[in-house]
Amino acid sequence: MNWRQTFLVLKREYLTRVKSKGFIWATILVPAGFALFIGVMIFVSVWDSEISYTIGVADETGMIVKSLQEIDDERYTDVSGLSVDSLRAMVQREELTGYVIITDDHIEGSQSLELIFSGSGGLQLLTTVRSDFRETIRQERLARAEVSDDVRAIFESRVALDSRRLTREGEEREDDTEFLSGVGFLMGVIIFGAIFGYGGYIMRGVIEEKTNRIIEVIASSVRPIELLTGKMAGVGAIAITQFAIWILAFMGLSAVAGPIAAAFMSNSEQMGADMAAVESEIPAFLDLPTIETSLIVYFIIFFLLGYMLYSSLFAAIGSAADSETDTQQLMLPVTVPIFIAYAILFHAMRSPDSALSVIGSLIPFFAPIVMVTRIAITEVPFWQTSLAILLMIVTFAGTMWLSAKIYKVGILSYGKSANFKDLAKWIRQ
Amino acid sequence: MKPIEVDHVSKSFGDTKAVQDVSFEVEKGRIFGLLGPNGAGKTTTIRMVNYITLPDSGTLLVNGIPVGQKTQKLIGYMPEERGLYKKMKVGEQLMYLAQLKGMTAGSAREKIKYWLERFGAYDWHSKVVGELSKGMSQKIQFISTIVHDPEIYIFDEPFSGLDPINSELLKEIIIELKDMGKTILFSTHRMEQVEQMCDDICLFNNGKVVLTGSLRNIKKDFGKNTVLIEFEGDGSFIDTLADVRVNNRSTNFAEIRILNGLNSQEILKKAMEKNEIHRFQLVEPSLNEIFISVVGEDNIKKQQLEELKA
Structure with a gap:
């Protein structure tokens, strides 16, 4: 290994990429997209006027519809007395979103209610309507049974569950499980995307050198292993640069987002009193709990290890392919583990301490995606994180050795893409 | 101490014996032609001299040193499959390739300037290679081969794909290099090119050397x-x-x-x-x-x- 050569390769990879239009656009567009996302969130919170759905209630008892209108008198209209046919016609003419007919049977007996509706409104409407009816009918039943106020109060009471974490150090903290699950999931997804993104960068770079036919000129000055290492380090440096810019941009955006949102609020306050009620909700999603430094450190470690593990394989694929369109079949052994890891990620987010999550987070090819998520959500024993890191380093040594063998032969074979049989032959050579 | 000594070298790829027990020597200050039909083992031999491919057996010496990273810097190599980074500027590209051959940035800059001016190509310095015509980029390719002023030059099928003007230019360069006392090895399957230029030849067929010596004596x-x-x-x-x-x-x-x-x-x-x-x-x-x-x-x-x- 001649480090001067490796460094020259690294420098070229870095400089040509950092100046490329693709890099500049991606670097700008991601924070811009994030800003847009925050903007939309603010917009939605401030101006979200729900489209009103009207549910006609034909109530024989006369009691239910009143209670419903108390809950939301825009949504429920009294259509008692109209015939079923005219109700149907009204739904068809879209004067009503839907209608429900209530008889005594529904209250006395256990017959289920039927909502006949046009289908608009979606799941959210159904859920709301269902809970509204459940609530009102329950109340009516309680009233008919002449239950005492005490019993009613019991029915209405809600038991709250606040959770606090007790750390190993004996410290009690606010529990941010929900927030941290989101963070962990996001980190997993980012690493998933980054492995594909930067791995693809390397693969295309290798193919480009082959199709440009410059590779042999380079190979007469640089050992393949130096070239491979230099490329991986160069793209790795690009990844770090890009992430540093993004993180700074996110921190900056998050810092200014709160005040901007507040400014919007004060402007729109005169628009209506109910807006003021919304105001208190806005800063809630911007006022995030702090992320621990150790989590960020682990994120960086697993990101880099995952990148190294997979990028060497992507480089090997690039060297074996003759053009980018030929990579599909060769990519399979690399994409499959990434997608399995992605699938485990969903599971790990829900139950981070299950056997599948623990084992998944230890397997080197899944660890970069799964372990970070677990670390974010739960208390991962130190031996597990260190074992995962150790296994990844060992596996990286293996994949690097394998990739270097394929790469060495692959870069100099033109004309046709290799298949797995060829690769096996190259490795044995 | 000969510029290039190839001694009983063999190389197989799987079942294909690309090069079998090949030996030849290249004398200093002469033009050496490696001849033979396509697939005779010329390119494999050249790659081994350039330490791109490693032999299964036998030894290769360049200036008396076993081939390795040190000897790579003594050679200017223009492969048969050649090209440049399309998205890189001419100047940056030549600088990169020269530095890979061990030149310092300062002396590389000087040499690049000299050669670009010599070929009337200094205006292209800041152009991206992809924008150049084929003939222009071939000139840049020559410069990239010779910019680090090595003792030994190896050209693999140098005239294939060259336009007539650049063909002549390359011949001039080769003759000029020879006059400067440099050693040149090139391969070709076009025999008539050798007749005009080579001092010594080595005939390849099916991975073996069938004839080697000075062209005059052989004839x-x-x-x-x-x-x-x-x-x-x-x-x-x-x-x-x-x-x-x-x-x-x-x-x-x-x-x-x-x-x-x-x-x-x-x-x-x-x-x-x-x-x-x-x-x-x-x-x-x-x-x-x-x-x-x-x-x-x-x-x-x-x-x-x-x-x-x-």
């Missing part, structure tokens, strides 16, 4: 036994000749190699019967002819034969 050894005849009339007399091999035949020209001491005057006599003779000359055989004689017509694949005659 001398084969003797003046080839007839060049230009005529007007009926060329059918050629078909009646026994113990000859006709290499280059058209309606009024033929190159005839005499195989078994047949008197050349017999050919002339037969030709004169029905023809007017414009030229009758006894010459040394062409390299094509030598190659065929050495290898034996039967040992040359039909396709290769066609290539040689092309």
